[in-house]
Amino acid sequence: LLILVVSFVVGALGMKEMTWLVQSIAQVWVIAFVILFQPELRRLLIQLGQGRLVRRLFRMKTTRVIDExxxxxxxxxxxxxxxxxxLQRDMGLRAVIESGVKLQSEATAxxxxSIFFPRTPLHxxxxxxxGNIIEAARCILPLTQNPNIDPSLGTRHRAGLGITEESDAAVVxxxxxxxxxxxxxxxxFLDRGMTADELRARLQQIFERVRGVEGMSTEGYGVSASR
Structure with missing residues (x-):
């Protein structure tokens, strides 16, 4: 606070050299403050992230997306x-996103x-x-390596299962x-032959916790999911 007052005074008096000196000291002080109080600042941010308001806002946003x-x-x-x-969770899916056509559009029903209409090029x-953003469409997923799955499952189901073996994503x-x-x-597969209400309830269970920091990206996808 004292530094801010001094900076205001010297600025008002037109003391350019002194203003530069005070601003330099202020910048150093900010860096020193962050270094000295890093543990306390980190705890504060964690507490804010775990607060009721943040959880409530996240839950409202998640509920809207799940409904769509x-x-x-x-x-x-x-x-x-x-x-x-x-549906991306904590693990990043950059390799999958880059294999498709980027959209960056709000996720609406x-x-x-319209994307999966059979005559469109993105289906x-x-x-x-x-979150609430469709990152990309026409993305390529890995096929499951599980030899014990139902042999009647087609490529679409095998691809959906495959990405969940290599990431923490949920797949519809x-x-x-x-x-x-x-x-x-x-x-x-948690469920097959679900109703919309059952799907909604299951996704709420999976996404009810606050998401962590996205980081890892998956690699090595080479089969298109068609049927």
Whole structure:
């Protein structure tokens, strides 16, 4: 506070050299403050992140996105359009995003359904949703390496399962043949043949905690998810 007062006074008096000196001291003081009180500042930020208001805002935002995803899955199921939604969590999915067509668009049910309309150029592959943003469409995913999965599952389901084996993402799969809605997470299908309400409830369970810092990106994707 004293430095701010001195800086204001010397500035008002037109003392340019003194103003430069005071500003330099202020910059050094800020750096020193951050270094000296780093543990306390870190604890403060953690407490803010764990506060009720932050959790409530995050939950409201997550609920809106999940509602849009559930609506889109229900609509695709009714129309018998295939769909593949990768829902990013803590682990980054840069390699997957870069394999597709970047969109950076708000995730709405209408946009998701339009992407997977069979005659559009973006319908073949997966979309990646990060928060409330569709990062990219027509993304390439890895196929599962699990030899014990149901042999009747097609490429879309195998790709959806594969990305959950290599990341912490949750994946919604809508079958083009049957209209079934499935949810893959941590290398397995939690449910198949879900209703929109069941999907919504399951996703709420997965995303109810506050997300951590995104970091790792997955590598080595080479098969397009089509059916």
């Amino acid at each position: 995803i559930a609506k889109a899955a229900e609509d695709l199921s009714r129309r018998r359009y295939g769909g593949l939604f990768v 209408e946009l998701i359904v 073949d592959g997966a979309i990646v949703i990060n 799969v809508v079958s083009e043949e049957t209209g079934q809605i499935s949810l893959a997470y941590r290398g397995e």
